[in-house]
Amino acid sequence: MKAFKPKHQRLLLVIVALIALIGAALLAIYALRNQASYFYLPEQMRDDPPAAGQAVRLxxxxxxxSLKTQADGVTIDFMVxxxxxxxxxxxxxxxxxxxFVEGSGVVAEGALNPDGVFVADNLLAKHDENYVPRELEGMSEHQAARMAEETTVGLE
Structure with missing residues (x-):
């Protein structure tokens, strides 16, 4: 059997590398298929609920x-x-x-249980574009800019 010419060796090496790369990508996709967290709006969850126990975001x-604190002081129930x-x-x-307050936006990460209650593992509170940190409330734009400048002077 003759040895491959250098040109054919390079071509074979490129083909093997591509196959290995595609194989690695397919393995990664297969391994991560259950880790994907789908996002649902309330109307989507009502019309087409995810499987019980499937990790999703609401x-x-x-x-x-609707916000009620349970007797243990740690558990809360509310409606989205x-x-x-x-x-x-x-x-x-x-x-x-x-x-996190009533009337604000929220993203809850968790799963729907069989009785239709979404059990959240994590809550992400959202604010609107008019959000102002508590420290800057009541300040003019100029005062807020000066305060921000003063707090970054020592960081340079």
Whole structure:
């Protein structure tokens, strides 16, 4: 059997490298298939709920008047509403973010349990484009810029 010419050796090496790369990509996709966290709006979750226990994200608004703290002081129950008044009950045990209030936006990461309650493992509070940190409330734009400048002087 004759040895391959250098040109054919390079071609064979490129083909083997491509096959290995494609194989690695397919293995990564296969391994991560259950790690994907799909995003649902309340109306989507109502119409086509995910399988019980499947990790998903639920995004919407915290319904005013729905926030209830359980007797343990750590667990809260509330409703997430959508555009068409869809309501999904949510239960979360843990420390809530500072920006989490009734009427604000929220993204809850967790899973729907068989009785239709979304059990959140993590809450992400959203704020609108008019958000101002507590430290800067009541300041003019000029005063806020000066304060920001003063706090970064020592960092350079």
């Amino acid at each position: 995004g919407g608004m915290v319904e005013p008047g 509403t959508g555009r068409d008044a869809s309501r999904i009950p949510v239960r979360y045990a843990g420390i809530v973010p500072d920006l």
